[in-house]
Amino acid sequence: MFPARRPFRPIFPLKSIQSSISVAFSCLILVTIAVTSLISYRLSVDAVEKNSQNYIEEVIKQVNTNIQSYIDNMENISLLAMTNKDVKYYISNNSFISEEERRPYEKRISDLFQSILYTRKDIASIMVFGYNGRFVSDRRITSLNPNAKIEEQPWYRNAKNEGGKSVISAPHVQNIIQNEYRWVVSLSRELKNTDGITADGIFLVDLNLSVINDLARQINLGKKGYVFIVDDSGNIVYHPQQQLIYSNLRTEHIAEVTAAGSGDSFTVDDDEGRRFYSVQDTNFGWKIVGVAYAGDLIGYKSTLRNSILITVCGVAVSLLLSVFLSHRLSRPIRHLQKTMRLVEKGNFDVKTEVGQMNEIGQLGRTFNMMVGQIKNLMQEIIDTQENKRKGELQLLQAQINPHFLYNTLDSIVWMAEQKQHEEVVLMTSALAKLFRAGITKDQEIVPIRVEIEHITNYLLIQKMRYTDKLNYKLEFADAILPYRTLKILLQPFVENAIYHGIRNKPDVGTVTIRGKETEDAIVFEVEDDGVGMTEERLARIWETPDAHDLRRGGIGISNVDERIRLFFGPGYGVRILSEIAEGTCVTITIPKVQT
Amino acid sequence: MRIQRFTLVLALLLLAAAVYAVFYFKLYQASAGQEKTVTLLLKSKNVRSDFWQTVSAGAEAAAKEAGAVLEIHGPLQETDADSQAELLDEAIDRKPQAIVVAPIDDERIVRELQRAQAAGIKLVVIDTPSKLKPAPVSVANNHLEAGRQAGMAVVRATRDKPYLAIVSDFKDSGVSAEREKGILEAISPYPASYVGTYYGEDSEDKAYEIVKQALARKPGLNAVVALNEAAALGAAKALKEKEVTDRVTLIGFDSSIYQIKLLEDGSLKAIVVQKPFNMGYLGVKAALQLIDGKKTAKTTYIDSLIVTRDNMYSPENQKLLFPFNEK
Numbered sequence: 001m002f003p004a005r006r007p008f009r010p011i012f013p014l015k016s017i018q019s020s021i022s023v024a025f026s027c028l029i030l031v032t033i034a035v036t037s038l039i040s041y042r043l044s045v046d047a048v049e050k051n052s053q054n055y056i057e058e059v060i061k062q063v064n065t066n067i068q069s070y071i072d073n074m075e076n077i078s079l080l081a082m083t084n085k086d087v088k089y090y091i092s093n094n095s096f097i098s099e100e101e102r103r104p105y106e107k108r109i110s111d112l113f114q115s116i117l118y119t120r121k122d123i124a125s126i127m128v129f130g131y132n133g134r135f136v137s138d139r140r141i142t143s144l145n146p147n148a149k150i151e152e153q154p155w156y157r158n159a160k161n162e163g164g165k166s167v168i169s170a171p172h173v174q175n176i177i178q179n180e181y182r183w184v185v186s187l188s189r190e191l192k193n194t195d196g197i198t199a200d201g202i203f204l205v206d207l208n209l210s211v212i213n214d215l216a217r218q219i220n221l222g223k224k225g226y227v228f229i230v231d232d233s234g235n236i237v238y239h240p241q242q243q244l245i246y247s248n249l250r251t252e253h254i255a256e257v258t259a260a261g262s263g264d265s266f267t268v269d270d271d272e273g274r275r276f277y278s279v280q281d282t283n284f285g286w287k288i289v290g291v292a293y294a295g296d297l298i299g300y301k302s303t304l305r306n307s308i309l310i311t312v313c314g315v316a317v318s319l320l321l322s323v324f325l326s327h328r329l330s331r332p333i334r335h336l337q338k339t340m341r342l343v344e345k346g347n348f349d350v351k352t353e354v355g356q357m358n359e360i361g362q363l364g365r366t367f368n369m370m371v372g373q374i375k376n377l378m379q380e381i382i383d384t385q386e387n388k389r390k391g392e393l394q395l396l397q398a399q400i401n402p403h404f405l406y407n408t409l410d411s412i413v414w415m416a417e418q419k420q421h422e423e424v425v426l427m428t429s430a431l432a433k434l435f436r437a438g439i440t441k442d443q444e445i446v447p448i449r450v451e452i453e454h455i456t457n458y459l460l461i462q463k464m465r466y467t468d469k470l471n472y473k474l475e476f477a478d479a480i481l482p483y484r485t486l487k488i489l490l491q492p493f494v495e496n497a498i499y500h501g502i503r504n505k506p507d508v509g510t511v512t513i514r515g516k517e518t519e520d521a522i523v524f525e526v527e528d529d530g531v532g533m534t535e536e537r538l539a540r541i542w543e544t545p546d547a548h549d550l551r552r553g554g555i556g557i558s559n560v561d562e563r564i565r566l567f568f569g570p571g572y573g574v575r576i577l578s579e580i581a582e583g584t585c586v587t588i589t590i591p592k593v594q595t
Numbered sequence: 596m597r598i599q600r601f602t603l604v605l606a607l608l609l610l611a612a613a614v615y616a617v618f619y620f621k622l623y624q625a626s627a628g629q630e631k632t633v634t635l636l637l638k639s640k641n642v643r644s645d646f647w648q649t650v651s652a653g654a655e656a657a658a659k660e661a662g663a664v665l666e667i668h669g670p671l672q673e674t675d676a677d678s679q680a681e682l683l684d685e686a687i688d689r690k691p692q693a694i695v696v697a698p699i700d701d702e703r704i705v706r707e708l709q710r711a712q713a714a715g716i717k718l719v720v721i722d723t724p725s726k727l728k729p730a731p732v733s734v735a736n737n738h739l740e741a742g743r744q745a746g747m748a749v750v751r752a753t754r755d756k757p758y759l760a761i762v763s764d765f766k767d768s769g770v771s772a773e774r775e776k777g778i779l780e781a782i783s784p785y786p787a788s789y790v791g792t793y794y795g796e797d798s799e800d801k802a803y804e805i806v807k808q809a810l811a812r813k814p815g816l817n818a819v820v821a822l823n824e825a826a827a828l829g830a831a832k833a834l835k836e837k838e839v840t841d842r843v844t845l846i847g848f849d850s851s852i853y854q855i856k857l858l859e860d861g862s863l864k865a866i867v868v869q870k871p872f873n874m875g876y877l878g879v880k881a882a883l884q885l886i887d888g889k890k891t892a893k894t895t896y897i898d899s900l901i902v903t904r905d906n907m908y909s910p911e912n913q914k915l916l917f918p919f920n921e922k
Contacts, residue, residue, distance in 0.1 A: 026608075147859035173908065173917045175859070181852065183919050209919065223662045235910070241656050243872040246911040272660075312612055319608065 018330040025322030030315065037311045044307075049276070052292055053265050056278040059219055060290040063227060064280040066215055070122055071168060071284055074187040074205040077116055077126065078166055081203050082191055084112065091130030091201040092193055106136055113138035122211040124174070124184050128191070129156070130201035143178045150176055159188035159202050168284045170237050171209045183209035212238060225275075225292035232285040234258045253277065257289050332360040336367060348375040384566060391563045411465045427464050430457040444567065446487045447595055448480050448515065448522070455490045455513060462498055469508055470498065476515035480522050484593040486567060492560055493526040493574075493586045501530020501584055517592070521572070524588040533578040541576065557586075564590060630664050632691040633882050635875070636683055637669030638699055638722070644673070646849070646871050647697075649918040650721070653875025654695065661883050666691065676701035683707040693717035693882035698725045700769075717885035721878040724769065730893070732885065734878040736869045737896035738770050742777020744901050745846045748865045749818040750782060752844040757782050759818035760790040760809045762826035764797050771822045774848065778820055790816055795826045802829025810837055818844040824851050831862040850902075850916045858904050865903045868915050873897050 081087050090105045113126040117138045127137040129150060135142075150156055153176070158167040169186040184206035190199050216227040216238055229237040234254050236242055244250040253268055260266060262281035267274065274294040279287055332355055339352040348371055354364045408431055415423045434457045452474070459472045494511060502509030514525040533541070542558045561574040568591050578584040635654045637647045651667050658665035668686060670678040680703040686694055687710055694716055698704045700723065708727045711718055718731040725731065749757045761778060763771045775792055782788040790813050795802035802825060809816055810833065819834070821827035827847035834840045840862040847854050847866040857863040874897050884891045902912050 145859070147856075147861075170910065172910075173913050175908070179852075179856075181855065181917050183917065213919065224659060226659075241660075241876075243653070243870065243914050244656065244876060246914065247870060247873050249873060249876065312615075315612060 016330065017333055018326045021326035021329055022322050025326060026319055029318040029322060033311060033315055033318070037307070040307070049294065052294075053276050053278065056221060056225075056276060056290045056292050057263065057265060057280075059221065060227070060278050060280045060288055063215060063219060063290070064282055064288050067212060067229075067286070067288065068282055068284075070207055070211060071187065071282070073120065074123070074207055075166055077120075077123070077205050078187060078189045078203055080116070081113075081126070081128065082189065084109070086112070087128055087136075087191070087203075088194060088200070090136065091128060091132060091134055091191060102134075107140075109136045110138060110140055122208055124182055124206040124208045125177070125204075126206075127176075127204045128201055129204070131199065132201070134201075137177075145175055145178045148175045155186040155188040155204060156202055159190050160199075162190065163199065164190050164192055168286075170231060170235060171212070174206055182206070185209055185212065209238075216240070219290070221290055221292040223293075224273075224295075225290065227288065227290050228252065230254060230257055230287050230289065232287070237286055257287055260287075262287075332364065336360070336364055340367070343371055348378065387562060388566055391559055391566075407465060408461055411461075415464075423464060427461055430460045433457045434461065444486060445484045445593060448476075448483050448485050451485050451487060451489060452476055452515070454488065455494060458491055458494060459511070459513075462494075466498070466503070469505075470502055471508055471510040473510060473512040475512065477517055479517045480515050482595055483522055484595055485522070485524075485590055486564065489560070489564075489588060489590075490524060490526060492557070493588070496557070497526055497528035497530065497584065497586075501528035501532070504531050505529075521589050521591055524590075525585060526588075527583065527585040529583040532580040532582050532584055534580060538576060538578050560588075564588070631661065631693075631883060631886050632664045633658060633666075633693045633695060633879055633886075634686045634689070634691040635665060635667045635879065636679065636686060636694060636696040637667065638679070638697045639671065639673045640667065640669030641671050645851075645918045646869075649871040650697070650875035650878075652918075653872035653877075654879040655875075656872075657876045657879035657883070661880075663879075663883060665879065669697075674699065676704060680704055680707050683711070687711045687714055687716065690714065691716060692886045693719065695719045695721060695878045695882050696725075697722040699723075700726075717882055719878050719882045719885065721874055732881050732891050732893060732895075734874055734881055734895045734897065736874065737898055738773035739777040739780075740896070741848065741867045741869070741899040742774035742779075743781045744777075744899060745774070745820050745848070745865075745867050746778040746781020748846055748867075748901055749778075749820065749844055750785065752864055753817050755785065757785055757788040757818055758790065758813070758815050759788065759820055760806070760813070760816055761792040761820050761822065762795050762802050762805055762830055763792050763822045764795060764826065766794055774822050795823075795829060797823065797825050799825045799829040799832070802826040803833045804829075806830040806833035807837070810834075810839065810843070816843060818846070820846045822848055824849060824854060827854055827857065827863060827866075831857045835862055855907070855916055858902070858907055861904060865901050867899050867901050868912075869899050870897050870915065871918075 086105055086108050090102075090109060109128070113136070117123055117126060125138055127135070129135050135144070144150070154172070155167065155169045158169070166187055166189040169188070171183055171185050173181050174184045174186065175181055187205045187207070189203050191201050191203050192198065193200050212229070216229070217240070219225075219227045221227070226240050228239040231237050234257075236245060236252070236254070239245060239252065241250050245252055256266055256268075257277065257279055260277070260279040262279065265276055265278040267276055269275075276292050276294065278290045278292075280289075281287055332353075336352050339350050342350045350371065351368050352364045354361050354368065408427065412424055412427050412431075415427065434454065456474065459474075463470055463472060490513060494513065497511045502511065509528060509530050512525070512527045514523075514527070516523055516525075542561075557574060557576070564573050572589045572591060575587040575589075576584065577587075633654075635651065637650060639647045640651075642648060647669065654665060654667065657663075666686070666689075668682045670682065676699045679699050680701065683694075683696065683704065684707055687707065694711055696704075696708065696718070698708065698720060705726050708718060708720075708725060708731070712727070712731070718727075720727070720731050720733040720735075722735060724733060724735060746757075749759050753759075759778070759782065761775055763775060765771065779789065790809060793805040793809070795805055802821065806819055806829065809819075819830045821830045824847070827845065830845055831840075834843050834845060844864045845857075845862060847857070847863050848868075850866060850868045854863060854866055858866060877895055877897065881891050881895060900912070900915060902916060906912055907916060
């Protein structure tokens with residue numbers, strides 16, 4: 001199912017733990033910082049946008065409220081005029097007011113309008129036009145512009161059409177008063193007679209456009225942001241760049257604004273830049289729109305710049321930190337490595353510092369223990385080798401024991417003098433075979449057959465020397481013949497049996513040498529019926545042979561025992577049983593070593 | 596060795612980060628840190644001059660749109676070349692990135708503009724062409740086209756039988772010459788349509804006299820084009836006096852409250868109005884484009900609009916005739 005897994009091979013093989021750790025740290029830090037800064041950037045941008053949208057909405061609501069309050073105020077003035085009895089009477093279509101009576105009415109109404117105007121700086125003018133041709137304004141003497149046809153003015157026509165409802169005009173130049181051309185927003189309303197059905201005239205209140213203009217201009221929506229107003233049919237009521245729009249030098253997103261409901265906002269992103277539109281409806285049909293550019297929202301850029309600077313600094317510091325940390329973490333490892341290299345070169349006397357008991361500390365401690373053990377083992381091997389060599393030397397000495405040689409040669413001479421030729425030949429050939437067996441072969445272990453031959457030759461010589469004192473018996477099982485044994489294993493024990501056991505015995509002694517197979521070993525026994533040994537002597541036998549013994553060419557029992565153990569292991573060796581006046585029995589156990 | 600190599604790589608990485616950061620902020624500051632500075636030098640900064648106030652408003656609109664810093668200066672009188680030269684001198688010393696200037700026709704102004712060019716300040720000339728060589732980027736009213744529009748209006752009003760007189764100001768006025776040329780171009784297809792051009796020297800009385808005499812000498816005269824306000828007022832007075840306002844078509848240039856009143860009462864048939872807001876706006880916009888190193892048209896012409904009694908209160912024309920300036 002899965003493809004055979006190839007061994008992992010990194011693109012940039014990192015050879016030290018330090019670099020691996022630093023790279024891992026750096027990647028971790030970089031990725032973490034990148035991800036967090038990306039997320040925080042997104043979040044902060046979202047937050048800024050949301051906040052600014054809320055802010056714009058609030059501001060536009062405020063503008064809306066203000067404009068609304070101006071309009072409401074005009075509405076109230078119109079209500080006041082509507083309910084005023086003088087006004088009603090003055091414009092009502094009755095003929096009982098004579099020309100002389102008109103003046104006080106005119107004066108009273110004009111005074112009323114004037115007092116209203118006096119309290120309201122935002123109102124430009126208040127006027128009433130009766131269908132009966134009568135006309136009053138807030139001024140005592142008003143001359144109307146003879147060229148301006150009042151009936152054709154939009155505010156007049158619309159109010160008439162609406163029949164009693166108030167009408168708000170778009171900003172326009174009011175030209176009905178002679179020599180006055182003021183930008184105003186007009187509220188007009190048809191006034192009804194007391195019966196509430198017959199229309200008597202039109203009432204007009206003009207609001208200075210500068211009020212709305214100032215209001216819109218003072219709104220701070222960033223450096224480039226602005227406020228504009230459209231009416232319900234999408235015509236621009238107010239726009240700071242109205243002339244540019246009329247000249248087609250600039251376009252405004254009127255369609256979207258008209259489609260948007262009150263409180264809606266939308267985002268526009270074109271070559272002029274990303275900007276937010278926030279729309280608020282007034283209750284008289286205008287839509288007030290705030291536009292703010294995403295680019296110059298307060299604090300937006302400087303915060304971003306700071307956060308990027310902090311991020312870069314943070315990355316730099318953390319990269320340095322990662323180098324430092326990885327250096328610190330890998331220092332004990334490098335120390336251990338250095339020590340190991342010394343050990344590699346053969347210096348076992350070093351010891352690495354064990355710092356904290358962490359993994360590396362434990363590693364160091366184990367390493368120290370290991371080095372100690374190796375050192376001990378090496379010493380042991382050296383000692384063993386030394387002992388072995390010593391044993392071999394002694395073995396060699398034992399073989400060519402000079403006393404034994406003199407004695408044997410003496411015996412041969414003596415036998416020759418006696419003219420016992422056959423015996424001389426027998427003894428000389430036995431002696432020759434004896435030496436050949438020991439010297440010629442280099443190997444440490446030999447077939448048991450060779451060892452038997454060797455000990456037979458030896459005993460032959462001794463028998464000829466101690467004819468009437470020594471008897472010997474050889475009892476080797478045939479089963480042991482295929483196995484091997486250490487060479488010259490038995491001679492020292494036989495020698496001991498003859499020299500210490502039988503020679504001191506008054507009558508004839510017998511040495512019996514047996515070889516048999518047990519379940520998992522081969523056992524040799526050298527038994528004599530000589531004088532036997534005391535406990536002390538038995539104990540002394542195990543000690544290393546003294547100078548005298550060595551000179552004599554004797555070989556320590558302990559040395560043989562050690563030789564067996566070194567060669568075959570601790571499970572094998574020599575055991576001695578001895579009884580005074582009874583004899584001694586030496587048991588030698590060796591493993592079964594196949595030819 | 597290994598550690599050294601790694602440290603090297605890391606150091607390079609850090610260096611790259613540092614370079615990136617520095618580079619980033621350099622770019623950043625170049626784009627946003629430094630605000631563009633533009634100085635606008637008008638012929639007049641008089642608050643009573645609706646024309647120049649509207650130019651200022653247009654210039655401010657352009658500056659706000661681009662987030663640039665705009666300074667506006669100008670002498671009180673349109674003919675005060677001395678103080679304009681002085682203001683220009685001061686403006687150059689403040690070293691804005693660009694100067695938008697409506698130069699008064701004078702040698703000193705040309706010298707100052709040369710100094711500005713030498714200082715590496717971008718120059719945009721608005722309203723009146725400058726004698727500066729090489730010619731700087733200019734944004735101006737197309738007076739020839741405006742004259743042509745006036746001529747066409749006369750042709751229409753006289754039902755293809757124009758017979759007109761032109762009341763100009765001075766012979767050496769560049770603007771008036773252009774307008775005159777445009778008018779003559781418009782009526783050239785019609786035979787015997789041109790009475791002559793008279794120079795009223797910016798005086799209402801002289802224009803009045805000129806038109807009175809012209810009416811007396813040429814009874815067939817059916818149109819007068821007044822190239823400036825004084826000429827229009829004088830001509831209107833003469834026409835009213837002779838009670839021939841219905842028969843003789845009078846066309847004026849530029850808006851003022853007096854001309855508007857003449858338009859309302861019908862003695863002026865039409866006025867050709869400029870768009871000073873657009874001039875200010877496009878002038879500053881051209882300057883900003885020069886700062887950005889973008890290509891700009893050598894000359895940008897602003898068209899004029901012909902306003903008659905019938906359309907003078909349309910939303911668009913109201914804005915042009917009655918500039919709404921914050922005073």
